[in-house]
Amino acid sequence: MKILRIFIIKEFIQFFRDPKMFRVVLIAPVIQLVFLGYAANRDILNADTAVLNLDRSASSREYIRSVEESGYFSVKNYPGSYEELKELIDDGTVFVGIVIPDNFESNINNRRTADIQLILDGSDGNKASIAAGYIQNITATFSKNLSLDYLQSSGVKVNLVSTIQPEARVWYNPNLSTRNFFLPSIVGLILIIITINMTSLAIVKEREIGTLEQLIVTPIKPYQMILGKLIPFSIIGFVAVILVLSVMRFWFGIEIKGSIPFLFLCTFVFMLSTLGLGLFVSTVSRTQQQAMITSAFLVMMPMIFLSGFSFPIENMPQIIQYITYIIPLKYFIIIIRGIVIKGLGFDNLWKELTILFFMGVVILTISSMRFNKRLE
Amino acid sequence: MNSIEVKNLSKVFGNFISVNNISFEVKEGEVFGFLGSNGAGKSTTIKMLCGILEPTSGDALVGGYSIATQPDEVKKNIGYMSQKFSLYNDLTVNENINFFGGVYGLENKLLKDRKKWVLEISGLEGREDTLTSSLSVGFKQRLALGCAVIHEPKIIFLDEPTGGVDPISRRKFWDLITDLSDKGTTVFVTTHYLDEAEFCGRIILIDAGILIAAGSPKELKKEYIKNKVIQLDCSDIYKAAEILEKENITDSISIFGNSLHLTMKEQIRSLNELEDDEIKIITDLLSNDNDLKIYHISEISPSLEDVFLYLVEKKTADEE
Incomplete structure (x- = not known):
């Protein structure tokens, strides 16, 4: 126990001695969170729009107004020709292009179907489909009003028109804000960076400068060395998590709906896997560069891409979906989104938590076994 | 009395024989030189004797304990210092001494006494709060030796301890080694510098993992030249x-x-x-x-x- 304490004290002295490390570990996550908080915003609000109005009629102006009033689009340009519109979209000035053909009003007046053309910048497919959805809604409402006006003007009483109006209620995240969805999972990302990177680097550094060899000839037991490395970094990880959660809560105003102690418990369970992976990386790396590259490409990248952090798992091919089952971050993201956004507790999340726990135990055991006290 | 007894020790990596069936004894209080060119198997042997590497076959008794079956007991009774002077560069002199002292279970008065001794032999009195990284190589070397023997082991292993050190510091270092040996500590040292080997009571020479000569420097010269x-x-x-x-x-x-x-x-x-x-x-x-x-x-x-x-x-x- 005494040896372990001495080891942990040493680790903290080293951590605080290096101001660079300190900044990287505790300040970088906060900055990262703030940036991502603003950048990871897939909501379409005031999308820049250009309208090529070939009709120049009262009806077309009415339609444009309803598009603008929705709040999702802001009409910035009125190009004079199709070529001009094409250029605006090409160079990224606008995201949405609407073309109203010259027969728009006459078609309406003659009770024929009037077409409009919608051009979307599909480079961000997700955003484009959301925009298309909004335009469809706006257009449907517009044409419904047209038919009601027509019926009324032709003397039909329309008190009893039976229409079905779906009243959508979005639970948990009523504004459908992507920020609320993204920020909690950043906690997982930051934990991965801190625990996997720092643990592996700290161990490999000792191997590089030869102190690991020196420690091996002392009576320190391998488990004391492992704990001596893992405990300080899990404490530092926790501090980073608390910082990130505070920024999320007090800067971005995202409330944590579930229990905070339960969140910490889950964080701890998740850390078993990440610390274990850090330990594993240290056993396969001889230099700090190797450790960096191994943890970045073999561990962190797959974690980020296959965990559902950046792409929804449901959209992945079946075979890749199977792979995601072995990604610990996947479960932690489900858990933390559940706790922060939905306010879920153990009743709903026990399955993910149990999987995470066993993964952590297995990874830590394998890594500790590899971290053999005898250097080869 | 022998403090190290090596019996038919071998180490094989894949199909490369690093150490080939060597046997020798080291007496208590002796400065024992272990010579050989690069890749001759010196470091491998020293690592086996310290319990870092497991021997492929054979055994050795270090301080009376078997390296094959009692590596933990071996570790309590030895000090080890390599050419890397394995100290924490980002810790101060004082913190390094505290850490290594603590690892060997020293506390309170004993730790204080030993710390005083380490500072004395390394010539770092009054510089306790200096970062180790800013020390010159000679100081680092003596501090590393001090940390390696802070628990007063009966046997110390030095793996090329004077690499990259200036001649004056080397001389000071060897004075320290001689002092330790005079007080009864067995010193097992590998070196490239053949002039240093003259300080050793006895030496053995290995080449390609095979022991090729053993004796005092005088005996070797007389016998072979x-x-x-x-x-x-x-x-x-x-x-x-x-x-x-x-x-x-x-x-x-x-x-x-x-x-x-x-x-x-x-x-x-x-x-x-x-x-x-x-x-x-x-x-x-x-x-x-x-x-x-x-x-x-x-x-x-x-x-x-x-x-x-x-x-x-x-x-x-x-x-x-």
Whole structure:
């Protein structure tokens, strides 16, 4: 126990001695969170729009107004020709292009179907489909009003028109804000960076400068060395998590709906896997560069891409979906989104938590076994 | 009493035999030199003796404990220092001493006393709060030694402890080693510097994992170097070397500072019973040249370097 304490004290002295490390570990996550908080915003609000109005009629102006009033689009340009519109979209000035053909009003007046053309910048497919959805809604409402006006003007009483109006209620995240969805999972990302990177680097550094060899000839037991490395970094990880959660809560105003102690418990369970992976990386790396590259490409990248952090798992091919089952971050993201956004507790999340726990135990055991006290 | 007993120790990596069935003993309180060229198996042997590497076969008793079955007991009784001077560069002198002292279970008064001792031998009194990274190599080396023996082990292993250290620091370091040995500590040291090996009570030489010679430096020289080595000081050593090279009397002529070292051929000695004859032959040869003045000429004892080169060459020749 005494040896372990001495080891942990040493680790903290080293951590605080290096101001660079300190900044990287505790300040970088906060900055990262703030940036991502603003950048990871897939909501379409005031999308820049250009309208090529070939009709120049009262009806077309009415339609444009309803598009603008929705709040999702802001009409910035009125190009004079199709070529001009094409250029605006090409160079990224606008995201949405609407073309109203010259027969728009006459078609309406003659009770024929009037077409409009919608051009979307599909480079961000997700955003484009959301925009298309909004335009469809706006257009449907517009044409419904047209038919009601027509019926009324032709003397039909329309008190009893039976229409079905779906009243959508979005639970948990009523504004459908992507920020609320993204920020909690950043906690997982930051934990991965801190625990996997720092643990592996700290161990490999000792191997590089030869102190690991020196420690091996002392009576320190391998488990004391492992704990001596893992405990300080899990404490530092926790501090980073608390910082990130505070920024999320007090800067971005995202409330944590579930229990905070339960969140910490889950964080701890998740850390078993990440610390274990850090330990594993240290056993396969001889230099700090190797450790960096191994943890970045073999561990962190797959974690980020296959965990559902950046792409929804449901959209992945079946075979890749199977792979995601072995990604610990996947479960932690489900858990933390559940706790922060939905306010879920153990009743709903026990399955993910149990999987995470066993993964952590297995990874830590394998890594500790590899971290053999005898250097080869 | 023997403090290290090595019996038929071998280490094989894949199909490479790093250490091939070596046996030797080290007496208590002895400074024991372990010599060999790079890759000869020195570090592998020292790592096995410290319990870092498991032997493939054979065993060794270190301080009475088996390295194969009681590595933990071995570790409590030894100190180890490598050429890397494995200290934490981002810790201060004081923090390094506290850490290594703590790891060996020292506390309170004992830790305080030992810390004082370490600071004293490393000459770092008053610089306790200096970062280790800003110390010069010589200080680092002595601090590393101090940390390695903070628990007063009976046996210390030094793996090329003087690499990259200036001559004055090397000398100070060897004074420390001699002190430790005088107090009864067994010192097991590997080195490249053959002049350092002269400080050792006994040495062994290994090459390609095989033990090729053992004994005190004196014994080794006597046993293996039969040729006479003559040192010559004269007014023009280059000219002298030119003259002597023409005659078939030397194995080699080398320049050491302002003088020449002449390794004489063996047969000259066997033909002439009188010792002074070689000196006479050389003096005669050189006196033919009027410009050349001999200041001093005498027989000197061969260095360990001569022994080492002789043995390695002989082994290579035998194998062919």
